[in-house]
Structure formats: C-alpha cells, structure tokens
Amino acid sequence: MIEFPTTPSDRQHRLQLLDQLLQQSELLWRPQPFKEPRPEWCRKYPELSAALLQLTDAELERFDRTPDSLLPWLSRYLPQLDLLPQLTSLAELPDKRPVTVENRFFDAMPGRKRAQVEAFTGTLGEVSRPLLEWCGGKGFLGRLLGFVWQQPVTTLEWDAALCRAGEKLSQRGRVEQKFYIQDVLQSELPVILTNKHAVALHACGGLHRQLIRRGVSERTEMLDIAPCCYAVGVPDNYQPFCDFTQLKLRRDDLRLAVTETVTAGxxxxxxxxxxxxxxxxxxxxxxxxxxxxxxxxxxxxxxxxxxxxxxxxxxxxxxxxxxxxxxxxxxxxxxxxxxxxxxxxxxxxxxxHAFRRAIELWLVLDMVCWLEQQGYRVRLGTFCARELTPRNIMISARREL
Structure with missing residues (x-):
C-alpha cells in the first residue's frame, strides 16, 4: 500500500484526488436504496447488482463488519475503486505510551469509553500547558490527562447533570478540574483558548468544527481532536473549510460517513x-x-x-x-x-458503504489542510483500532506561527 507523504502540499493533493474520485462516483454513493428500490447504478452495472443480491447472510455480515474485505470484492465490478484503499489509508499515530493509573481512578467510566480515553491519552504526547476539554461530558478525558501530566483542567459541557457528576469524580480523583455549563457554539466563553492545550474526544459535528475555528482565531497552541458525527449542525449543505474543493456534500452524505455498526451488539x-x-x-x-x-x-x-x-x-x-x-x-x-x-x-x-471512509477522510483532510494554511503543523492518523471505535481518526495540531 502506498505511504502518502505528510507535507501540507501532499495532503492538499490527496484531498484533491479524493475530491475528484468522489465527484466521479456520485452515481454509486449518493442514491439511497432504502428510498429507491433500484438505484440507477443497478441498471449500469447489472452484474454487480445481481452478485450483491445473491450474497449469503454470512457474506453480507463479513463485508459489513470488515470494509477492507469489501473493496477488493467490489473492484471486480468497479475497477475505478482500486485507488480508494490507498487514498483512505491512515497510519496509526506514534508515541503510544501506556497509561499507568490505578483502576479505581476509572470508577464510573464505561469499559469501552475507558479504552478510548486511554488510547487517546497515550497518543497525545507531552502536555505542558493547562488543558481545555471541549464538550467533555463528565470530564473523563480531561481528568486522566490532568492527573497524568499534573496540569489544571477546564471542562466545558452544556449538560448540567454531567458537570455535577464530573465535579464529584474530579474531587475523588484529586484533580484540579473546573466545569463550566456552556454551549460552546455561543460567542461568549468563560475562558479563552490562548495558551491552552485543547482536547476533544468525539465532539459531534459543529462542535469540533467550532473548536477548530475558535482555536485558530484565539491562537491556541495545541489542538488534539477526534471528530465524530459530522452531520450534526449542518443545515442542508456542508460548507467546507478550504476553498479549492469542488465536491458538494449534503447533510445526508455526512451521515453516511458514520453508519458503521462495528461496535453494535x-x-x-x-x-x-x-x-x-x-x-x-x-x-x-x-x-x-x-x-x-x-x-x-x-x-x-x-x-x-x-x-x-x-x-x-x-x-x-x-x-x-x-x-x-x-x-x-x-x-x-x-x-x-x-x-x-x-x-x-x-x-x-x-x-x-464502500465510500464511508472516503467521505470521512475528505471531511478530515478539509479541516487539516485549513489548519495548515493557518500556520499549524498537523499530525493525522488513528489513535486506536477500528474495533474499539470506527471514529478513530485524530487531528493533532501545533501552532508554528
């Protein structure tokens, strides 16, 4: 598999290639079979349509659970998909450091959430500034980071009940962590982002996009973000960060990016x-x-x-x-x-579904390229295995200018 370079110009080129491929393949990924019995591509690719409808339940489950096995199978009928695995590949981020904390510190933290928080923390690297946890819920991530790196934590969360629960947990864990009941989409915030290390684990849609915009405008030194639920906060049509892309995405298209059920029972x-x-x-x-x-x-x-x-x-x-x-x-x-x-x-x-990761990576690269245009050095990769969460992409940005 091709290893893509990581300079800003190469990432922009990769985004442009994805942009072009998704435009050329709209006939395949835009139609929704739930709404139309036979999408137009069924008539254009009758052999593919017939092969799909003949799949056994076991084959369907395998393709649904393991997208890496789906693309080679589809490429027999759709040769234009050969490039897709290369364009959507992401390496695991380095600096995996084990988190050595007593189990009692994780009381009240669900098992899967704990594993995600530990993986995110282990990938982050050194934390040398006060932490700002964006849309932090009960503050699980901020509390662990604050404890490991002995930094004060400010957690912003709109749900008052979650803030109260988080305050009790931070007192029990002896972490300097303040909670603010806050809608981060509002213009006024109780803290400024300057001289902060901002983190967001699965802040949905408009929330992680707002952190990127606020972070740039307030010259936040460090941003570490795992995006999620890209359609949230999009009215009808998505407005990209960069002005050189041509693909036009609707809210339904963004929902497609997060339809995997790998963690469902x-x-x-x-x-x-x-x-x-x-x-x-x-x-x-x-x-x-x-x-x-x-x-x-x-x-x-x-x-x-x-x-x-x-x-x-x-x-x-x-x-x-x-x-x-x-x-x-x-x-x-x-x-x-x-x-x-x-x-x-x-x-x-x-x-x-074969295009889910491509659309997600288009959205992520759009944010990454814009951050690089604003003077940030950005690492991009995965912070955990897909089996732990399909939303395993991490944007790690450090301001240089």
Whole structure:
C-alpha cells in the first residue's frame, strides 16, 4: 500500500484526488436504496447488482463488519475503486505510551469509553500547558490527562447533570478540574483558548468544527481532536473549510460517513434490521393506499413500538401520520414484503458503504489542510483500532506561527 507523504502540499493533493474520485462516483454513493428500490447504478452495472443480491447472510455480515474485505470484492465490478484503499489509508499515530493509573481512578467510566480515553491519552504526547476539554461530558478525558501530566483542567459541557457528576469524580480523583455549563457554539466563553492545550474526544459535528475555528482565531497552541458525527449542525449543505474543493456534500452524505455498526451488539443489529423491515413494510402499505410510489420520510419512531408487533406498529404509525386504513389489510403480506426489501437494501447498501471512509477522510483532510494554511503543523492518523471505535481518526495540531 502506498505511504502518502505528510507535507501540507501532499495532503492538499490527496484531498484533491479524493475530491475528484468522489465527484466521479456520485452515481454509486449518493442514491439511497432504502428510498429507491433500484438505484440507477443497478441498471449500469447489472452484474454487480445481481452478485450483491445473491450474497449469503454470512457474506453480507463479513463485508459489513470488515470494509477492507469489501473493496477488493467490489473492484471486480468497479475497477475505478482500486485507488480508494490507498487514498483512505491512515497510519496509526506514534508515541503510544501506556497509561499507568490505578483502576479505581476509572470508577464510573464505561469499559469501552475507558479504552478510548486511554488510547487517546497515550497518543497525545507531552502536555505542558493547562488543558481545555471541549464538550467533555463528565470530564473523563480531561481528568486522566490532568492527573497524568499534573496540569489544571477546564471542562466545558452544556449538560448540567454531567458537570455535577464530573465535579464529584474530579474531587475523588484529586484533580484540579473546573466545569463550566456552556454551549460552546455561543460567542461568549468563560475562558479563552490562548495558551491552552485543547482536547476533544468525539465532539459531534459543529462542535469540533467550532473548536477548530475558535482555536485558530484565539491562537491556541495545541489542538488534539477526534471528530465524530459530522452531520450534526449542518443545515442542508456542508460548507467546507478550504476553498479549492469542488465536491458538494449534503447533510445526508455526512451521515453516511458514520453508519458503521462495528461496535453494535447482536441485539442492536437485530433491532436495526427489524426497524428497517417494518418501516419498509409500512411504506409499502402507505404507497398502496395513496397510489404514489414516491418515498415519504417518517419522523423518528419510538423504539418501544417495536415490542408491539408489526400490526400494532403500523396502526400506531398510521394514526400518527393521519393515514386512514381499511379493515381488510393483509398484514402478513406487508410484513413479508418489508423483510424481503430489508434483505435487498442491506446488500445494495454495500456499494454506498464502500465510500464511508472516503467521505470521512475528505471531511478530515478539509479541516487539516485549513489548519495548515493557518500556520499549524498537523499530525493525522488513528489513535486506536477500528474495533474499539470506527471514529478513530485524530487531528493533532501545533501552532508554528
């Protein structure tokens, strides 16, 4: 696999290559099989469509769980994807240092969260300035960093209950950590970012983008960010940081970047599959009654309705949507249709899913290139294994000017 250089000009070139590839492949990743039974690419690539629909459940699960095995298989039918693994490769960041802290320090920290916080901390390197934890929740990351490097910590978090819980934990852990109940999207902040080491582990969408903008404007010396949930805070169309890209992304496109279920348990996956099948069954019923084949979106549906059975699920939805139902509905037919369509959708979605990391890396490189334009030296890579969290990309920026 090609190792890409890490200078600003090379990163800009890589972003431009991704930009071009994603534009040329829009036909493959923009259509949503849930909303249209057969995307246009099914007619353009009939052999691929047929091969996907013939996949066994075991093959589907393998491709869904291990994207690295999906791309070579798809490239048999789509040779233009050969470059994708090279463009989306990221090395693991160096400076992995074991975090030697007693287990009691991690009380009240969920196991997976603890592993992510330890991996982030071990990758960070030396902390020589006061810490600013952005959207920190209970302050798990800031508290560990403050303890390891003996630095004061300021944690910004909008949820008052999380702040109160974090304060108790910091007192128990004997860490100098102050919490502020704060919406970081507001113009006024209780602290300035100058002379700080700002960290953010999985601050969603507009929150991590705001930290980058505020950090640059206030000349923050050090920024370490693991982005997450890129669609949050995007109205309809994404506004990139850099002005040399051509790709136009919508909010739905950004959601695609974070649809992996690698950390989901079996029960969560079964619930996801049932929910998709029942939505498809209901949409079929609604189309049959209205005579319209156009997809009609549904507002979020309470998960508790999935425990009521398919018939009551549809009755509740029909009542909420103001849909008048006849008395002689063949519920079993619509349920079986939903299950059949769910099976098809999950297979056709593999083509779209092949571009998830490419879109995510386009978004990340857009931020990285802009930071470099603003005078920062940036390291980019992964801070933990994908199995721990698919959102394992870390932007580590140090101001030079």
């Amino acid at each position: 079996r029960s969560e996956i079964r619930q996801r599959d049932t929910e998709m099948a029942w939505k498809l069954g209901f949409n079929r019923l609604r189309s049959a009654l209205s005579g319209s084949i156009e997809y009609q979106p549904l507002k979020p549906i309470p998960k508790a309705w999935l425990k009521l059975g398919f018939t009551q699920y549809c009755l509740n939805l029909a009542n909420r949507e103001g849909l008048e139902l006849p008395v002689d509905i063949d519920w079993q037919m619509y349920q079986e249709y939903g299950l059949m369509r769910q099976r098809e959708v999950m297979r056709l979605l593999l083509v779209r």
